[in-house]
Amino acid sequence: xxxxxxxxxxxxxxxxxxxxxxxxxxxxxxxxxxxxxxxxxxxxxxxxxxxxxxxxxxxxxxxxxxxxxxxxxxxxxxxxxxxxxxxxxxxxxxxxxxxxxxxxxxxxxxxxxxxxxxxxxxxxxxxxxxxxxxxxxxxxxxxxxxxxxxxxxxxxxxxxxxxxxxxxxxxxxxxxxxxxxxxxxxxxxxxxxxxxxxxxxxxxxxxxxxxxxxxxxxxxxxxxxxxxxxxxxxxxxxxxxxxxxxxxxxxxxxxxxxxxxxxxxxxxxxxxxxxxxxxxxxxxxxxxxxxxxxxxxxxxxxxxxxxxxxxxxxxxxxxxxxxxxxxxxxxxxxxxxxxxxxxxxxxxxxxxxxxxxxxxxxxxxxxxxxxxxxxxxxxxxxxxxxxxxxxxxxxxxxxxxxxxxxxxxxxxxxxxxxxxxxxxxxxxxxxxxxxxxxxxxxxxxxxxxxxxxxxxxxxxxxxxxxxxxxxxxxxxxxxxxxxxxxxxxxxxxxxxxxxxxxxxxxxxxxxxxxxxxxxxxx
Amino acid sequence: xxxxxxxxxxxxxxxxxxxxxxxxxxxxxxxxxxxxxxxxxxxxxxxxxxxxxxxxxxxxxxxxxxxxxxxxxxxxxxxxxxxxxxxxxxxxxxxxxxxxxxxxxxxxxxxxxxxxxxxxxxxxxxxxxxxxxxxx
Numbered sequence: 001x002x003x004x005x006x007x008x009x010x011x012x013x014x015x016x017x018x019x020x021x022x023x024x025x026x027x028x029x030x031x032x033x034x035x036x037x038x039x040x041x042x043x044x045x046x047x048x049x050x051x052x053x054x055x056x057x058x059x060x061x062x063x064x065x066x067x068x069x070x071x072x073x074x075x076x077x078x079x080x081x082x083x084x085x086x087x088x089x090x091x092x093x094x095x096x097x098x099x100x101x102x103x104x105x106x107x108x109x110x111x112x113x114x115x116x117x118x119x120x121x122x123x124x125x126x127x128x129x130x131x132x133x134x135x136x137x138x139x140x141x142x143x144x145x146x147x148x149x150x151x152x153x154x155x156x157x158x159x160x161x162x163x164x165x166x167x168x169x170x171x172x173x174x175x176x177x178x179x180x181x182x183x184x185x186x187x188x189x190x191x192x193x194x195x196x197x198x199x200x201x202x203x204x205x206x207x208x209x210x211x212x213x214x215x216x217x218x219x220x221x222x223x224x225x226x227x228x229x230x231x232x233x234x235x236x237x238x239x240x241x242x243x244x245x246x247x248x249x250x251x252x253x254x255x256x257x258x259x260x261x262x263x264x265x266x267x268x269x270x271x272x273x274x275x276x277x278x279x280x281x282x283x284x285x286x287x288x289x290x291x292x293x294x295x296x297x298x299x300x301x302x303x304x305x306x307x308x309x310x311x312x313x314x315x316x317x318x319x320x321x322x323x324x325x326x327x328x329x330x331x332x333x334x335x336x337x338x339x340x341x342x343x344x345x346x347x348x349x350x351x352x353x354x355x356x357x358x359x360x361x362x363x364x365x366x367x368x369x370x371x372x373x374x375x376x377x378x379x380x381x382x383x384x385x386x387x388x389x390x391x392x393x394x395x396x397x398x399x400x401x402x403x404x405x406x407x408x409x410x411x412x413x414x415x416x417x418x419x420x421x422x423x424x425x426x427x428x429x430x431x432x433x434x435x436x437x438x439x440x441x442x443x444x445x446x447x448x449x450x451x452x453x454x455x456x457x458x459x460x461x462x463x464x465x466x467x468x469x470x471x472x473x474x475x476x477x478x479x480x481x482x483x484x485x486x487x488x489x490x491x492x493x494x495x496x497x498x499x500x501x502x503x504x505x506x507x508x509x510x511x512x513x514x515x516x517x518x519x520x521x522x
Numbered sequence: 523x524x525x526x527x528x529x530x531x532x533x534x535x536x537x538x539x540x541x542x543x544x545x546x547x548x549x550x551x552x553x554x555x556x557x558x559x560x561x562x563x564x565x566x567x568x569x570x571x572x573x574x575x576x577x578x579x580x581x582x583x584x585x586x587x588x589x590x591x592x593x594x595x596x597x598x599x600x601x602x603x604x605x606x607x608x609x610x611x612x613x614x615x616x617x618x619x620x621x622x623x624x625x626x627x628x629x630x631x632x633x634x635x636x637x638x639x640x641x642x643x644x645x646x647x648x649x650x651x652x653x654x655x656x657x658x
Contacts, residue, residue: 091558319543320580
């Protein structure tokens with residue numbers, strides 16, 4: 001008695017501790033939200049109104065997707081991944097996940113069913129009609145009021161019947177009789193009413209019921225909860241009323257009560273598929289109960305096929321990635337001229353390559369699920385999960401591996417027969433460079449040394465934050481010819497590759513040379 | 523000249539990555555068929571053959587730049603159109619053999635007979651030749 005009280009107090013204490021922990025957690029969450037709410041935008045700065053127009057990043061991504069998806073190499077890459085995902089699903093084989101449970105008594109051979117639905121139990125009894133019901137235990141989940149002549153009591157109803165009750169040491173039950181503890185029987189009187197059903201009351205020692213377990217963690221009487229994996233069963237026999245299972249079935253149908261029923265019947269295992277869907281199903285063999293779950297798992301051979309299919313997909317992806325990389329590099333180079341940084345271009349390229357594969361793969365998995373079932377879909381999903389990261393890894397190494405940071409420089413020399421003075425040509429070139437749409441003139445210098453002249457331009461590329469070009473033009477007159485030597489050197493504050501710097505340098509050189517030619521002709 | 527073209531094609535195949543990818547893909551496809559359940563053959567064989575074609579198309583990309591350089595070199599050294607056709611056919615044929623041989627070995631016990639496979643290969647070859655011709 002003392003230990004029972006201590007247990008109840010412990011449970012209350014645990015409940016209070018959980019409540020306190022949850023309250024503290026909620027308080028902490030509220031404080032965190034309140035603290036971060038201080039970092040609001042200033043009242044003068046308003047967010048731009050919401051529009052459905054895609055952001056520049058989305059536009060960039062769509063550009064990459066449009067460019068990539070139209071290439072044959074990418075089409076073969078995508079098709080290879082989708083085909084391997086389908087192949088993994090088609091070649092999969094699954095087994096039902098089963099759990100072995102040791103029974104406390106030898107129950108021979110038969111089928112086990114645990115259900116929480118009265119309709120399912122009635123259907124199951126109808127299906128196995130003609131076979132020996134070894135044990136039928138029905139527990140009504142909520143206490144029910146038993147109204148007697150002298151008084152009433154709310155008790156937990158337990159209905160038991162079957163040919164193996166003696167094996168478990170259970171008292172035999174008769175229909176129309178409710179068995180309760182002596183003290184409860186005195187309180188109720190000779191007859192009780194449960195709903196509209198009148199039953200005879202009989203005094204019985206129900207203490208042995210509390211010790212009956214079908215298996216470890218499966219008590220016959222009602223359970224009040226669980227601590228970890230151990231089930232806590234009812235400990236007071238005075239709170240239980242024992243009936244015949246047939247009476248309980250009639251009662252629960254009339255009063256619409258929730259049940260937790262266990263049925264062990266001597267039907268052959270071939271009846272398992274007929275009982276599937278009615279509840280937790282198992283096959284009894286001696287003291288071993290094999291619980292058949294609804295989960296189907298792919299076999300080890302299927303996993304091997306999944307692995308091979310994924311490696312095939314990756315092999316095709318790797319060999320065709322050079323075609324995709326070529327196209328991406330071309331587009332990245334073009335985009336860098338309008339200010340898209342290589343890092344952003346690289347990220348967009350990755351997403352452009354992976355998004356269609358992931359979306360297409362997911363659609364294939366759904367299709368496999370619809371056509372071949374869930375286990376095949378699991379195999380397909382596994383194949384997709386293996387193929388996509390491996391493909392991403394290889395593509396990433398291909399896209400990012402070709403870049404290194406080296407300054408790019410270009411130089412050229414031209415000679416034009418002209419009578420124009422080099423000073424005039426230099427001034428004219430400055431005028432043209434100042435009006436250029438791509439470059440902003442940051443610095444200009446003009447030096448004169450005898451018959452040779454040096455004009456230096458420091459240009460900033462307008463479509464980027466920190467890319468600039470230093471251009472030195474040497475002008476010298478040699479007879480009728482005016483010789484112009486141009487030296488360029490590009491610099492960057494950003495992390496850009498030689499390809500982008502080279503493009504910018506060539507652009508700057510073409511602008512300066514164009515200006516020089518115009519100025520020499522004038 | 524034709525001998526020289528053959529030697530270049532053979533060297534390119536032996537040194538290139540395409541044949542390695544093709545052989546790997548072929549061996550893996552054969553292994554996949556070998557470990558697959560016989561009940562799934564009817565659905566699997568078309569998928570495997572489709573994947574084989576994709577592996578062949580994609581293997582062309584692996585050596586594309588060296589293939590183009592070799593073709594350019596052959597043109598510069600006086601190879602005519604017929605020699606170039608021979609070069610392409612030899613290169614494609616060798617890669618195809620590396621890809622197909624393990625798969626055919628695996629498909630024969632399954633019930634796909636070599637003449638049947640040849641018929642299929644001939645049927646699919648115009649599309650593959652078109653793709654390879656466009657890219658290389």
